[in-house]
Amino acid sequence: MLTGRAVVSLGPGVPLEVREYPVLPPEPDQVVVRIAMASICGSDLHMWRGEMPSLGAGAVVPGHEMVGRVHALGANWQTDSLGRPLREGDRITYSFFNPCGKCWACLSGTARCPNRYSRRAPADEPPHFHGAYADYHVVKPGQWVFKVPDSLPDELVAPVNCALAQVLYALHRIGVWVGDTVVIQGAGGLGLYACAIARVMGASQVIAVDRIPDRLALARAFGADATINLDQLRTRAERVQFVKERTEGRGADVALEVAGVPAVVQEGLEMLRFGGRYCLVGNIVPGAEGAIVPHDIVRTSREVLGVVGYEAWVIPRALDFLLRTRETYPFHRLVSHRYSLEEVNRAFQEAEWAQGQGRVTRAVLVP
Numbered sequence: 001m002l003t004g005r006a007v008v009s010l011g012p013g014v015p016l017e018v019r020e021y022p023v024l025p026p027e028p029d030q031v032v033v034r035i036a037m038a039s040i041c042g043s044d045l046h047m048w049r050g051e052m053p054s055l056g057a058g059a060v061v062p063g064h065e066m067v068g069r070v071h072a073l074g075a076n077w078q079t080d081s082l083g084r085p086l087r088e089g090d091r092i093t094y095s096f097f098n099p100c101g102k103c104w105a106c107l108s109g110t111a112r113c114p115n116r117y118s119r120r121a122p123a124d125e126p127p128h129f130h131g132a133y134a135d136y137h138v139v140k141p142g143q144w145v146f147k148v149p150d151s152l153p154d155e156l157v158a159p160v161n162c163a164l165a166q167v168l169y170a171l172h173r174i175g176v177w178v179g180d181t182v183v184i185q186g187a188g189g190l191g192l193y194a195c196a197i198a199r200v201m202g203a204s205q206v207i208a209v210d211r212i213p214d215r216l217a218l219a220r221a222f223g224a225d226a227t228i229n230l231d232q233l234r235t236r237a238e239r240v241q242f243v244k245e246r247t248e249g250r251g252a253d254v255a256l257e258v259a260g261v262p263a264v265v266q267e268g269l270e271m272l273r274f275g276g277r278y279c280l281v282g283n284i285v286p287g288a289e290g291a292i293v294p295h296d297i298v299r300t301s302r303e304v305l306g307v308v309g310y311e312a313w314v315i316p317r318a319l320d321f322l323l324r325t326r327e328t329y330p331f332h333r334l335v336s337h338r339y340s341l342e343e344v345n346r347a348f349q350e351a352e353w354a355q356g357q358g359r360v361t362r363a364v365l366v367p
Contacts, residue, residue, distance in 0.1 A: 012050030063132030262290025
């Protein structure tokens, strides 16, 4: 019987293991994918540190950003989610967290399902390959599947179903108007995508905020007009003033939080003009508190929106965005380090931005 490797997490603080599992034939509504590349996302690091609950009980296969080729199709899969013929060997990307379709949020037609994590299962439960860090992944009923253009390399496609899709949807939801000034809080993977997307959506000025010089330099390559180094402008007042000076005293039209740090929220609000729009994406750690001044929302008519998840249309548009801009922005520089499955513990240690100072822009596992 064909077998495959899978990385297994037993909880924070416990070294990740590589185990072998049988590769089972797909059920009618499943697709077995041979993984080509998988990324280490910020939320994977949060779970690895123990800041967030794991996506399942007991031993689980971590990871959710990935790209691969169809290994075997279930009987009910003839096309991708856009109706294009799907065959073995086709390269595909697909959603990982899907709405349940049966809760109050889903019935309202939004992407805000509280059950979007509920379909994860322990590694020992067939079909075993429930996460990205493995030789194979089993796509289950309800997941959206899209064929990938041949001209896009795996390095560009692996983060599409999370980092890129999430930022694209967030900026769509909060709205970027032609001529806007957009502040991006955090210049990691999501922040770099956000710089480019905001520019393509019509922003006249993009300002990126981070403390790591290499990230800020990369943000400029991805479309940022100006950058704020937290170690140079050390106070909140200085940083807010910097934004005000670049906007004739008004403040920014939009601010996007992708730093994952609660303390930046009040600062982002203060950087906005009256009636400005603030979107939170990165603060996903349960219980992590940050102080805000409600007056700075109400009396200034600022809008605040939290976004997690996205709708099905986002993935094909993300692929189209990459096709149209791959010569404009240096997407190839986002993946800085490659590791084998057996090197997964080293990959996480070196990708740990909180202590590694951002030397690894984005780490990927190549089975």
